[in-house]
Amino acid sequence: MVRGVLEDGLLAWRGIPYAAPPVGELRFAAPAPVVPWEGVLDASEFGPIAPQPFSYRLIRPPSAVVPSDEDCLTVNVRAPIRDAGDSTLLPVLVFIHGGGYSAGSSRDFSGQGEGFVQSGRIVFVSFNYRLGALGYLDFTAYSSAERSFVSNLGLRDQLALLQWVQDNISGFGGDPDNVTVFGESAGGNAVTTLMATPSARGLFARAIAQSPPPTAVYSQAVTSRWAQDYVDILRDVVGARKTADGDAAADGLALLPPQQLLTEAPVDDLVAASVTLQASIPDAYPGAFCFAPVVDGELLPELPIRAFRDGRAHRVPLIIGTNDREGSIFRGRVDILPRTPERIDALFERAPVSSQQAMRDAYPGLPGLRAGADFGGDYGFWYPSTRVADFHSRYAPVWSYRFDVAPRLLEILGLNATHGIEMFTLFDSTEEPLARIMTSLGGQEAYAAAGERMRAFWLQFAEDGIPAETWPRYEERTRSTLIVDAEDRIESDPRRERRRAWNRFIPSLAG
Template sequence: MQLLRSLAWIVALGAFCTGSIAAAQQATTVVKTDSGSVQGLKQNGIDAFLGIRYAAPPVGDLRFMPPVPAESWDGTADATGYGAPCMQLYSASGPNESDLTRGIQGIFPTATEAKIDNEDCLFLNVWTPAAGDGGKRPVMVWFHGGGYAYGSGGWPAYNGRNLAEKGDVVVVTVNHRLNAFGYLNLAAQFGPDYAASGNVGNLDLVRSLEWVRDNIAAFGGDPSNVTIMGESGGGSKVSHLLAMPSADGLFHKAVIQSGPGVYSGKPADAAEYAAAILTASGVETVEDLKTVRADQIVDAVRKVTPASSAMGRGPQFGPIADGTIVPRDPFLPRAPEQSSDIPVLIGYNKTEMTLFVASQPWFGRIDEAGLKGMAAMLGEEVAAAVDAYRAMYPDYSPTDIASMAMGTRFVRGTYLLADQQSRTATAPVYVYRLTWETPVGGGILRSPHTLDIPLMFDNAAESTALVGSDEGAAMMAQMMSDAWIAFAKTGKPSSALLPDWQAYTQTKRMVMELDVEPRLVDDPEKSIRLLPSK
């Protein structure tokens, strides 16, 4: 620890000597946490503490077990660089790669993290305007996307520096256990000692919020004003935390972006999947479970998981409704009572699926006949969505209509969750629909999955590979970061660039369409919202 501290000061001294980069490399003040002291580096005037342990390494006897607090350390721990991401289940190359999507790797480095992942991954990052100044700033905690399979809180798009400076807030991003390491239901195989194993990834998130409660004041944050946020899989994680008894009282507002988590996995399905993984990895005993190499577990998952699972047609990792940790599906048959007083901001992007299908051979090439054939092949729900979207957007290309129809789960899940929450909650629900279109790639992506992230983080200038570099991107970043900061501070999203944002209710389903000319609309995708379910 002392060596690491010395290295941090060497870096800071070198930066001081080079003049122009001194501000970027200046050491922060030392902050004392409940496990020990930490020191990071300033990022252009904002204190950044990266790679702080919030729990003990989940290895050996702690593998597949609920997280426990990190052991105390002496001296000052290094907080100048990110901690390792969890073991990743991401294919670093494949038929969906293109120059455009490869460029986006610069801000969402999934392929890179597959090279540096580690089972020892329970780290978080803090950005604050002034650590140790006694401030009581709103805290914005971000849970990353990547489903429950890959990702980390260290992606460049999630850098909290700009948001912390603009809003005078404290930003936290979190790594946690993923895929088999966080969601392998071993209770049927190994008994009650492993009763929590199917949900330990989400218990890591709870543990990170406990760390925030106990330590964030030392970083200038207010533990009584915590907003949790997440996109895609991160949105599902937020949805589940709203319904987890162990998370009750640890946060006060919630943001769900392109990832409504209405349902949970079922224990029996998860146990069957786990059994197949154990067989493929050669695990037979508890001792095997503790000692099998992490890469063997990952290899076993790849062997037994069909390719169709990536499209939702097969076994999936994620929280399971075990009756205890996750008592039931989070928002069925009703919204969770424990979160009725939590303001919720929820939304989605107009053409979510273009990010995933832009490299497919048919993208940009199908005609109306091809669209009808694709819809028929993908099922009645997609076919009905094609008809609904064609009526809404008569000038859109067949490719655009196909992409939108394939992404109705984002739309329908958002409105289902918003309906359930607004039906019983005492706190307001605010819904958005991002309709601004990125100019990158000649505009072929329109409003894709993840487009919201660099905008609400105020990281547009650092994310030109996705948002472009025109005035529209800058305006959208100003508008959305304004709104997210205001929500964290007051419970209502607002910006001078937006009309008054009215809450979503059962009588007026008001949705803010986020664009350079934003507008508040009543039930803008009613025809999709009311599509019959399978």
């Protein structure tokens, strides 16, 4: 039994374990069954967030200290209050938070979902999963008879959560046969990856991928190198702590074999090493994200983009889309896209010579700041999303969108409708401090209205699998796309010339 709370006119249950704490012998192990508790579990407070490198700024309510812990595998449920005797099961929305698989949590404003639940039409689920090296590096090469390491831990956590929903959500008023999984950014990647994961079959009926990087999934040949780089960095981190703190135990730890080092290192050292690795990857491997799923031949047998192309992805209805200028926000600490001249040159060196002029024509001024940002954002998010839409539409219903609404301040700053901008308005959170700053110079009304329309589409899709009669299905022949703007419109094959340039530039995705 669990005991929730009544909050803002809604029922809320928080911090419910959906798997055993992944600590001790279970660090780097697949999620294990929940440890039973006695009596009634107090589900009034969020569980700790997954260990991550900095305090996440989108937490609500504000807190000076947001606790993090390896024991982070918890789920939250929000449901509308219903009339006594109403036993009708409601559709379920399961939200997977973003954050580059290295940050974020179910405590974020987007993980709480009041705007959706206040409709009275759905039950909303959010959850934490393992991040960074603890969830998204492949250490299987270091497995031994004494200690095994499991791949795709964050993905396995997501599967465990979806199984928990199947087994338990009816007790909260949700229909396990009508589950829509949706996420943004890394959460969108999780959605497209789950659609290509055979063991996810039957765990959800529909999917929504917002600004996903669908091709951020890599072979073991690549991820094993990243794992080795990480172990080397971790030794340096532990050694530096010994030098700084005079910690003799740290000196001994740095000399341990990789298996022991990974299992015995303090979590703060693991996170510190993650930061260093993540900062090095965009230059060493332009266009790559080091914390991402791996094609391990077991849980994930092939690249998701190939599964979509060949019809092996789960044939569920899909909404997929991106924002107008995905790449404009990726600067400073989140400068992970191939948007600098050096990174762009590296991609051009890998592309067919015959494709390069068409690509430069598609992005006038490349590798300048604006053109480089659009090139990098399209490489990571928009173009591969168009390929997922093309491929999946051959086998299942697809709806495509582009979010173009940008408050005036973001236009002045040259960010426009950048990555993640739709989240505040979609989740009816335009009063959040950052959203208020964004709309301080105007545009709040159009921004809020766009989010309200999107939320209506998502709710309708969760209920019956069709977002709106006025939103045509996506087909390769027409590529009809909803442009969410001050006034919505439908465009056929938007940015056609860019798409054609990318088809020649990355022939492996032209499919």
